[in-house]
Amino acid sequence: MHSPMHRRHAGSHGESPPETSGLLLDLGWRYDLMVGAIDLVTGGRLRALRRKSLDLAELRPGEAVLDVGCGTGTLALEAQARVGDAGRVVGVDPAPKQLARARAKATRRGAPVEFRLGVIEALPFPDASFDAALSTLMMHHLPDDLKRRGLAEIARVLKPGGRLVVVDAEHPGHAGQRGHVGAGSLGIDEIVGLMDSAGFACSEVTRARLLPFPRLGRVGLVVGRCRP
């Protein structure tokens, strides 16, 4: 889930991506094609992972939800169906083609999801704006220091007691190592430690098989609750 990537790229949809040391994945509709193909060969594992992530977030009608690194918006659109018309869902990603695809899908479905160009390290929202936040398969796109900063930003924009669900690789490997994925080397167990330092009380990691590749072969899902 991490190729081709760009650190910076001239936007072809009228928006320029913000500066970030995270790895953009700017595939637009090709991303959805890839996800569909993965679901086909794995018997729907990505679809099941999205459902499980939303179950863990315990979304309720009327809640405000943030999807960070939302890609083409599939999860955000499913979150909207759970919070309903009285709720609010916002997806943030620095990749213009991903966002253009997400917005087109929202328009086609008449879903009031807002998709904003932005980065996890500088979320464009006031403190305590959201009841829940989601981050699926994006943490490995960030260098490890950015994971720390990003988690602190999510804690800032969540209300006290707000939930964060993180899904990411168990073992992304180390930079330069064969099969390494992404921009850092911390896997889900270390991310739990970072979440704790950022002010979250975390649950046990739930593990799941994902892709037939060594480094994204297994993922972990964890829920953090923002300590008041």
Ligand SMILES: C[S@@+](CC[C@H](N)C(=O)[O-])C[C@H]1O[C@@H](n2cnc3c(N)ncnc32)[C@H](O)[C@@H]1O
């Ligand atoms: C593998 S995709 C995951 C997309 C989606 N969450 C999903 O589950 O399908 C990782 C996403 O993280 C985004 N990303 C990279 N750097 C980021 C940053 N600094 N802040 C927020 N998102 C970032 C990429 O552009 C990409 O869309």
